Amino acid sequence: MPGSIDLRSDTVTLPSPGMRKAMSRAEVGDSRRGEDPSVRALEEYSAALFGKEAGMFVPSGTMGNLCAVAAWTRPGDVIVASSASHIAGREGPAVSHMASVAIEGIDAPGGIFSANEVASAIAEAPKRAESKVRLVAAENTHNAGGGTVFPLSVLKRIRSVCTKASLPLHLDGSRIFNASVASGVSPASYGKVSHSLMFCLSKGLGGPVGSVLLGSREFRKEARNVALRIGGGMRQAGIVAAGGLYALKHHIERLAEDHENARALASELDDIPGVEVVNVPVETNIVLFRWKTPSMGLPAVREQLVQRGVLLDDRGFPLFRAVTHLGIGKKDISRAARTLREVFTEQGHSST
Numbered sequence: 001m002p003g004s005i006d007l008r009s010d011t012v013t014l015p016s017p018g019m020r021k022a023m024s025r026a027e028v029g030d031s032r033r034g035e036d037p038s039v040r041a042l043e044e045y046s047a048a049l050f051g052k053e054a055g056m057f058v059p060s061g062t063m064g065n066l067c068a069v070a071a072w073t074r075p076g077d078v079i080v081a082s083s084a085s086h087i088a089g090r091e092g093p094a095v096s097h098m099a100s101v102a103i104e105g106i107d108a109p110g111g112i113f114s115a116n117e118v119a120s121a122i123a124e125a126p127k128r129a130e131s132k133v134r135l136v137a138a139e140n141t142h143n144a145g146g147g148t149v150f151p152l153s154v155l156k157r158i159r160s161v162c163t164k165a166s167l168p169l170h171l172d173g174s175r176i177f178n179a180s181v182a183s184g185v186s187p188a189s190y191g192k193v194s195h196s197l198m199f200c201l202s203k204g205l206g207g208p209v210g211s212v213l214l215g216s217r218e219f220r221k222e223a224r225n226v227a228l229r230i231g232g233g234m235r236q237a238g239i240v241a242a243g244g245l246y247a248l249k250h251h252i253e254r255l256a257e258d259h260e261n262a263r264a265l266a267s268e269l270d271d272i273p274g275v276e277v278v279n280v281p282v283e284t285n286i287v288l289f290r291w292k293t294p295s296m297g298l299p300a301v302r303e304q305l306v307q308r309g310v311l312l313d314d315r316g317f318p319l320f321r322a323v324t325h326l327g328i329g330k331k332d333i334s335r336a337a338r339t340l341r342e343v344f345t346e347q348g349h350s351s352t
Ligand SMILES: Cc1ncc(COP(=O)(O)O)c(C=O)c1O
Pocket: 059, 060, 061, 062, 063, 065, 086, 087, 139, 141, 142, 143, 172, 174, 175, 200, 202, 210, 211
């Protein structure tokens, strides 16, 4: 809806004028043959940023995670992940079907599990599944947990557990730059603690398409074979890769503004009677909030919000998610908060 304040996700961001210019100038070639200079530039820049040997540009985070899981495991294996993670939830059916692995989920507040929980999952899973754990995956930031940041110290302890059990640690870093900007931990530190890492260009960074999967050269070879098998071989992908590279060079530091806007929205929401912010304190760009006393159903709420020009994601009504991003300014936050107050209080109901 043009003109709406779109807080559904940071995937709705549109390419900025500078990004479009970079894309229009991109040198391209046949990327499936490894001949697209813009794709290669993006992969090399990304690998250097995280201190990894190699990177692979893929069309989506879902494909990046799937390639990682399939590269690290064999059919019948078990992987450990938070139960609420993207890998276990939305990607679960694809991972089970296409990589043929089972997922041992850890229920952890905000999706941040401990090294001890990983150790017991590694020990317990074989008893249930008669199969071995072959991979541990952590999501940073954790989407369903409310954009929570995995503390580096916890990741280091998890890595030690993985090392003891000879297991790789994969980071679903779909929003790793939000984690980095919020915590001050460098991308290279996240690269060092993990064996493989996927990050998305098409979320808060504002790139048009794609994600990058990083790891050793050997891992990339394995993961690339998986990508090619499932149709991930792209041709003149440099046009979109150039947008991604522009995002890496220009849109990382500004994520701090999104975090500030998310905190401002959370504080306004907390002031609305009957509304409770769930993920307090808000760590990055995601605000989860509950309408504790709903006096209308989801379709009516949606209609009211759409009419007033605010778009939200529901996370199981009456739980909602608002995500700040590059298309949202301070004024949008004030307007969205005013609208939500109208809709969630008597003032809003009287106008239905
Ligand atoms: C944590 C996380 N991982 C992976 C993905 C998948 O990314 P994509 O939508 O590019 O497939 C998402 C998408 O929202 C996500 O939030």
